Amino acid sequence: MNDDDLDEMLREAAVPERPQADWDRFPGQVVLRLSSGETRSLRRRFWPLAAAGLATACAGLLLGFALWHRNGFGGPDGTELRDGRMLQALEAEFPGRLQAIIMDARGVRPQLSASSDVSESDPIWLEIREGKERRVVVTFSGQVIRCGGRDVVVLADHDGQVMLLGPGFLWSPQASAGEAEGVEIKAEQLTDRRKDPTKRNSL
Amino acid sequence: MIYSLTYRMSGSARDAEDLAQETFIRAYRHLDSYRGQAKFSSWLYRIALNLCLRWKKAERRRGLADHEWAVFGNVPDFPDQRSERVHLAMAQLTPKQRAAIVLTFYDGLTHAEAGALLGCPEKTLSGRLIAARRRLAELLTPGGTPA
Numbered sequence: 001m002n003d004d005d006l007d008e009m010l011r012e013a014a015v016p017e018r019p020q021a022d023w024d025r026f027p028g029q030v031v032l033r034l035s036s037g038e039t040r041s042l043r044r045r046f047w048p049l050a051a052a053g054l055a056t057a058c059a060g061l062l063l064g065f066a067l068w069h070r071n072g073f074g075g076p077d078g079t080e081l082r083d084g085r086m087l088q089a090l091e092a093e094f095p096g097r098l099q100a101i102i103m104d105a106r107g108v109r110p111q112l113s114a115s116s117d118v119s120e121s122d123p124i125w126l127e128i129r130e131g132k133e134r135r136v137v138v139t140f141s142g143q144v145i146r147c148g149g150r151d152v153v154v155l156a157d158h159d160g161q162v163m164l165l166g167p168g169f170l171w172s173p174q175a176s177a178g179e180a181e182g183v184e185i186k187a188e189q190l191t192d193r194r195k196d197p198t199k200r201n202s203l
Numbered sequence: 204m205i206y207s208l209t210y211r212m213s214g215s216a217r218d219a220e221d222l223a224q225e226t227f228i229r230a231y232r233h234l235d236s237y238r239g240q241a242k243f244s245s246w247l248y249r250i251a252l253n254l255c256l257r258w259k260k261a262e263r264r265r266g267l268a269d270h271e272w273a274v275f276g277n278v279p280d281f282p283d284q285r286s287e288r289v290h291l292a293m294a295q296l297t298p299k300q301r302a303a304i305v306l307t308f309y310d311g312l313t314h315a316e317a318g319a320l321l322g323c324p325e326k327t328l329s330g331r332l333i334a335a336r337r338r339l340a341e342l343l344t345p346g347g348t349p350a
Contacts, residue, residue, distance in 0.1 A: 001340040001343060001344045003336070006336060006339060006340050006343065007308075009285060009288075009289055009343055010289060010304070010308055010309075010339070011308075012283075012285055012286070013285060013286040013288075013289030013290065014281075014282050014283075014286050015206070015207050015210045015211065016210075016216065016281055016282065016286075017282075018206070018216070018220075022220070026220075026223070026224070029224060030224050030227045030228060030231075033224060033228055034228060034231055085243065086234075086237070086243070089243030089244075093227065093230075093247075107234065107235030108234045108235040108237075109231070109234055109235075110231060110234065112231075
């Protein structure tokens with residue numbers, strides 16, 4: 001068999017297609033595994049390596065701790081959040097399930113819905129300072145986030161005015177009441193570049 | 204893209220899905236290590252590839268993987284016999300040879316890019332590729348015995 005014949009055979013070898021239902025189920029299964037706290041379903045196949053892995057992990061943790069101490073916290077500077085790449089990438093991977101992206105001292109993490117029920121709307125940028133803690137949250141109108149030690153709903157009206165509302169908590173750019181008085185919040189509704197890719201905004 | 208990679212590397216629909224799910228879970232947990240220097244999809248691809256290579260290594264240590272891959276690996280319905288023959292021939296390659304084929308042939312990476320992803324020099328990658336192609340040519344020549 002010459003190179004051309006081999007190339008042709010390889011090129012024509014298709015990966016067996018999976019039913020669409022499998023793909024529809026896929027994001028839900030990922031979210032389920034995440035919410036159940038499962039680290040890996042492959043665990044059962046890796047268990048013989050657990051002892052060796054543990055030793056390596058301990059060495060890695062020690063090294064990581066030493067480097068962390070030397071370099072300080074190496075979290076992202078929020079560039080990927082600001083330019084919208086992370087939002088777009090995560091929405092593409094988890095369509096209809098991305099509730100928020102949260103960036104704080106622990107790093108960046110998405111908040112995902114168990115079902116694909118997150119409606120598409122313009123993203124909202126929130127910068128929240130509570131005491132010494134600073135968080136940036138990119139979310140959407142109607143989503144619930146933690147703020148002031150409680151769950152609050154993020155709302156935006158047609159004019160782009162943002163409001164945070166929860167039990168004993170009311171915040172808007174003009175006024176705040178209840179627990180919101182102890183929290184410093186900056187909010188901005190951002191134009192969604194998914195709808196007009198030529199527009200640039202601060203996301 | 205991720206599923207194609209995990210399928211071609213694992214040879215099993217069940218494991219490919221498991222590995223694809225694990226890829227997204229790893230990405231979720233380590234999102235703060237994504238620096239935006241590469242495309243998000245490339246970052247995911249790298250996670251998936253590393254998982255596949257580690258998975259293969261663990262399976263091989265148990266001495267079951269390739270046997271299961273080729274014989275019991277819940278072989279799905281292939282669109283044609285030719286695809287199935289290639290699937291079985293790929294099973295005869297070492298994981299590193301298989302990765303070289305998948306990255307360069309199916310995903311169009313240069314030898315240098317594939318070498319960088321696999322953590323080996325370009326020449327090493329080229330050597331693996333030559334060996335993999337030679338083996339595949341033997342196995343896929345009529346009269347070859349892939350399984």
